Amino acid sequence: MPIYEFECGHCGEKFELLLGVRHDPKEIRCPKCRATKARRLMSTFSSAGGSHVPGSSCASGGST
Numbered sequence: 001m002p003i004y005e006f007e008c009g010h011c012g013e014k015f016e017l018l019l020g021v022r023h024d025p026k027e028i029r030c031p032k033c034r035a036t037k038a039r040r041l042m043s044t045f046s047s048a049g050g051s052h053v054p055g056s057s058c059a060s061g062g063s064t
């Protein structure tokens with residue numbers, strides 16, 4: 001399950017949440033000030049534009 005990073009638009013607190021397929025940004029509360037103005041941050045590893053190995057994600061797959 002993916003972990004998303006959020007930044008509170010009220011106090012600037014950054015926090016991570018583990019979200020499933022169903023998630024509503026309006027229901028996400030800042031753990032510090034309880035505001036519901038959190039916005040999702042982009043993944044830092046993808047914006048780096050570094051290592052991109054095709055097929056490597058299949059290494060740990062399989063349920064045989």
Ligand SMILES: [Zn+2]
Pocket residue numbers: 008009010011012013030031032033034035
């Ligand atoms: Zn906050």
